Amino acid sequence: MSLDGAELVARYRAGERDFSRAHFSFADLSGVDLRGIGLSGAKLVDVDLRSAKLAGADLSWASLLGVNLARADLAGAKMSRAVLHGADLRWANLRGADLEESILGVADLSRADLRDANLCRVDLERANLTKADLREADLREAHLRGATLDGANLARARVTSEQLTQTRSLEGTILPDGTRHASI
Numbered sequence: 001m002s003l004d005g006a007e008l009v010a011r012y013r014a015g016e017r018d019f020s021r022a023h024f025s026f027a028d029l030s031g032v033d034l035r036g037i038g039l040s041g042a043k044l045v046d047v048d049l050r051s052a053k054l055a056g057a058d059l060s061w062a063s064l065l066g067v068n069l070a071r072a073d074l075a076g077a078k079m080s081r082a083v084l085h086g087a088d089l090r091w092a093n094l095r096g097a098d099l100e101e102s103i104l105g106v107a108d109l110s111r112a113d114l115r116d117a118n119l120c121r122v123d124l125e126r127a128n129l130t131k132a133d134l135r136e137a138d139l140r141e142a143h144l145r146g147a148t149l150d151g152a153n154l155a156r157a158r159v160t161s162e163q164l165t166q167t168r169s170l171e172g173t174i175l176p177d178g179t180r181h182a183s184i
Contacts, residue, residue: 005029005047012037020058030068040078055093080118105143126168139163149173 001019003011005027008019018038025045033053040058046066055075063083070090080100087107094109098118105123110130117137126146134152139159149164150171157176164170173181 009034060098 001022003019003022003024005024008022008024008027009029009032011019012034017036019042020038021041022039023043025047028048029052030048030050031052032049034057035053036056037054038058039062041061042059043063044065044067047064048068049072050068051071052069053073054077055073056077057074058078059082060078060080061082062079064087065083065085067084068088069084069092070088071092072089073093074097075093075095077094077097079102080098082099082102084102084104084107087104089104089107089109089112092109092112094117095113096116097114099122100118101121103123104127105125106127107124108128109132110128112129112132114137115133115135117134119137119139119142121141122139123143124147125143127148129147129149129152131151132149132153134154134157136156137154137158139157142159142163144159144163145166147167148169149167150169151173153174154176155174155178159176164175170181175181
């Protein structure tokens with residue numbers, strides 16, 4: 001089903017929550033409350049979701065191309081196997097989100113809240129995680145090649161030293177053991 005942004009919001013406000021496999025593009029949904037919406041397998045192209053409320057949303061298997069999610073509330077969202085390559089997620093709240101096996105390569109996650117997030121097997125190649133809060137995040141088997149983690153907080157995160165050696169930069173990063181990475 002193909003929808004425009006206004007139709008999606010109207011149907012959501014009328015009580016509809018399942019928009020699985022919907023397609024919509026070039027919509028301005030910034031600041032809109034869509035908590036708990038079902039967008040599994042949906043395709044969103046060039047959609048502005050800045051500061052949108054998407055807590056508890058189901059975006060698993062969704063394709064979000066050119067989507068702006070800066071400052072969006074995605075706490076507890078289901079985003080496994082979603083494609084967010086190059087997405088803007090600056091300052092986004094992804095606390096407790098399930099991003100397992102998602103594609104976030106080249107995404108901007110600077111200052112994002114990823115505490116307790118499931119990032120197992122996530123593609124974060126060349127992603128910007130500057131000053132991101134990754135405390136207690138699960139990064140097992142995540143691809144961090146070329147990622148920037150300057151000033152990030154990885155305290156108690158599940159990530160290996162081998163993964164961290166593949167990153168582009170770790171200047172000032174708080175490591176899983178609570179120590180600060182020393183500059184070389």
